[in-house]
Amino acid sequence: MNTNKLKAYAPKARLAFMDAVRKRAAVLGIYEDHISEASTQGTDTLIEGRIFTRRQGQQRQQLVKRIEALGGGKEGYNQFINEMAFTWFNRFTAIRYMEINEYLDHGFRVLSKGENAQFGEGFEILAHAADVAEDLDLNKSEIVQMVLAGDKEEELFRALLLGQCHQLSRIMPFMFEKLDDATELLLPDNLIKTDSILKDLINDLPEDNWKDFDEDKGQIEVIGWLYQFYISEHKDAVIGKVVKKEDIPAATQLFTPNWIVKYLVQNSLGRQWLATYPNSELKDKMEYYITPAEQSSDVIEQLKAITPNSINPEKNQSVRPSLRQWSHLS
Template sequence: MDKETRNAIERATQRIRRILQEDFAEQLDAVFDVRLDGRVAEEGGQHLTGRELLLRDRIVAAVEHKRRAGMKQADAVRDYIRDAAFTTLNRFAALKMLEPRGLVQECIGRGENSNGFTEFCGLAPALKTADGAGYRLYIESIFDELSTEVKVLFDRRDPASVLWPKKAIFDEMLEILNGADLKVVWKEDETIGWIYQFFNSGEERRQMRDESQAPRNSRELAIRNQFFTPSYVVQFLTDNTLGRIWYKMCEGRTGLAETCTYMVKASGSAPKSSDSAKKDPRDLRILDPACGSGHFLLYCFALLLLIYEEAWHDETSPTSSVTGRTLRRDYATLEDLKKATPGLILRHNLHGVDIDPRCAQIAQLALWMRAQRAFNDAKISRGERPIIRRANVVIAEPMPGDPKVVEDFSATLQPAMVANLFNEIVSEMRLAGEMGSLLPIERTLARSIDRARAAFNEEQSHTKKFLPGLAPIKRQGEFDLSGISNSAFFEKVEDNIFSALKAFVSDAVNGKGTRRRLFADDAEQGIAFVEMMGRRFDVLLMNPPFGASSLIAKRDFEAAYPKTKNNLYAAFVERGVQLLNQGGCLGAITSRSGFYLSTFKYWREEILLKTAPPMVVADLGYGVLDGAKVEAAAYCLEVRK
């Protein structure tokens, strides 16, 4: 995408953000009695209808949820407005991208004259109203339909979706999105990623850096490190990690040798079978530990489509650890495989983590659209496509900050060891928003599970002292830790907690529903993050943050990474190597400073030269990352622990 087109996206994004935030701030103050200075009236005014009172309860609960997570009252209100504007923009940008892909009927391309709304009104002519209420009903019905698969963006229960732009603002937003200068962008997969980057202006980033050399919190850390990775860099790093691994597994006999045009191959003979044992594609795990809009994951998706098909044709392909069977056994025909592959890729292969909650909206939407494109390329009709409900994209953020809700929920967990483990995770996740994938949560989890196992063994020993027939009766479904691994134990705990969260939300009374749902959403994200950090991966791809850690996490960060604490990107490489299997590959674009500055001596000598030596390095220089004043290098490492 050329600079002129990117500039057009930036102008449109900033303009829409401004008008939405101004409108939503005015609505909060004038309608819902929520002031920008953080003051919130105890009760809604008499001017509010019954429906508006319910909406106000959701807004107030969302603001209070942010405040209990550590924000000042005024910051919590501003953050809610920002969330609402971002979600609104993303939803309508998503519709603009779905229209040319045939995934929705034309619905906003010509406003109320769009074909979809015209047909909708043919069934109910009274919906064509001057105030736009009927058009809103139509758009919301599309959101509801899409939320069955892209819930994180289109779920109308999300408090960020409570506000709807006034008609004049709504019309102006559609006019901008439908402008001639943006006509070419909606067919491009990367457009939604640029919207994500440009939502925060360069001026905002400069102001943050002027006020503090180091990021002061997780939001600043995320915003200051939003740099879209160019497509050629994504391809270079992925071709030489995922592409190279499959190339070696196939001893060079793979179509990826031609598809991966940036793959650097050793001259002479093809790789030997002893270089890398074959795997079923379902057992290949890929992680982007700072995934942003999911650019790396999207290109991995394209390569994995080819990998799955090659493995299906390969008579020597091994069985999968997932099913215990080969792809050919699980999918009798190539058509069956193509119908299943997009879901398999999102379920088993691709994983992403970020500290910015908005990434979940962007990355999951982008991956869902990529899956639909794969279905379309395989000529699989909409009615025959399996539903894809979510991707493995999780947000690293503190667990719920309301001690009372945590206490109430913990009291519902049985047995006590599960409640204890949950409380320990909540405590250890307090810096997840600042450290993200750098948080070594799996080490804490291992110690916690060891304590739970010791308590279980002690109880078992105590039970053996009873005479036959007099021991306490074991309740059905009670945890049994005998002979199971830590990962198997955590799977049991995870299922237990998720079931309890659903019950906790459904049992809410007296207006506690939104509060508990926000708690449950955060808790589910936290548990999913812990589970993901306990896995090990074959490929790790990233454009990590660089510079200093956030001030809040400085002490913990330096304690966890004493040898690479001088720069975040060095710590991310160290952490990435920890998260990889033996023979796994890491691809990263970072500052080139680590290759020559004396402060990176340990990074070079202990990580690059001993643990994960470079396979390929590209010294790219200045101006590669849009807006980043850094000389960059792209490189791929292979783990040899």
Template structure:
């Protein structure tokens, strides 16, 4: 296992995801400086926000409800800890959620855990750019409405592979929520709005996830998820300890998990089990020694 490659990717990925999520939050009128009020032209069906671009950003349909839920949670958190802390936690949590989901999907596809056998982020065919599910969406076990089937065909006819990829990724995440509800979310969750991934750009999360870490490191190596998590939080942990030492302050509630949760390698787990439960069992079964 190339831990250097894993560490480099995980540290890069945290900053990449946070930056992209900040941009997406800005499209909802949520920035470090505060929560924007919809522009006067907004209605109950369409909301407009000035994001300092040539044209206002438009939210409609379920995006408005997503924003309402996000803003409600953000405002509640801000009452308890201040807006800056609440905003930072929102960005950090959304980045962490998507990081964990995507590395789980990568692990599952490499180890052929999907019942339809279609990879979500890559292809079993060497050198092929499009993920297998993007090339063959109707061979998947995902369920589509008639309207969705029409939209999928339209994206395929007009070579809009990234649009199709994002749609299928959310579909897969919603499907996985049935078996892994603590990691994935059902359709309509606000986290859907916070990330717009593609698979083509070489500086993108998906491309680097697939290409920067050797595929062999994912095979029968569930430890890779633990190392990913630890390295993902390494910069945050180091910065937190530096600030604590500098200011002589205490760890905040939102800092506890990333600074205390460390991955335990399998050899340490085996040592602990063999010398605790294993020893107790042997003491109770001397004839087995």
């Protein structure tokens, strides 16, 4: 994979997403130097003269508690913004990957109009909003009303996007969290406008970068590379300094390409398997396996003594964590 475009896009995307989340937080009265008071009256919550629903007020309070849990003040706020920006970056890249590879159940693209379409040419899901409403557990009559209004595309797209995230939360809770998660309040604004944070995601990264590759490259390498490049500038900023707790991921995490993972698995677990089953056909499928050098008779006897007569991957706890890697070989 040519990672040059990923490397150029991801660092600037990090800044753009942080800025977009910071603006959304400000709409909620959440700033670096203070957090505005919120008052609830009946079914409404009032923040700086803006009216929100009572539920949104409760979700907003969850966000405030997150900042406090991170230590509060400017440091807690900045860490919070960083985490929320990556949350939405991660969700958008996941949806982009799934729509290009046709993994979304309803079959329509969410972030673009069609194959190799540029941002600004429209959104396929908007043209099929009524068709996907029930599939995304949205109120179909409300969706139809927004469609007929003719001037609520931004509101409509936001509803459809959140509906998509909610649906995916059932099968990918580690990425999209629970259905009523407060992070939806920080979904950036102006998503279908010309200055949308989606513009560069769609236009700067060719669709070939998102499509399935052969086994050597793996299907999700693009996500791993995007993460590594996303944190690259943050990593450069903290390396060589006393690393704070919140900076540990940026300073220590690296994306491991699929071929390196295979090399490690095939020459550890794979070697153990072949020691027990030397005639296994699996050896022919392990392209990174290195055949051990010839050993003396004494060493051979010692190896036999510590080699199990059988291996059951489903029951052996030390083997089970690598089953996913083995599945790519079979």
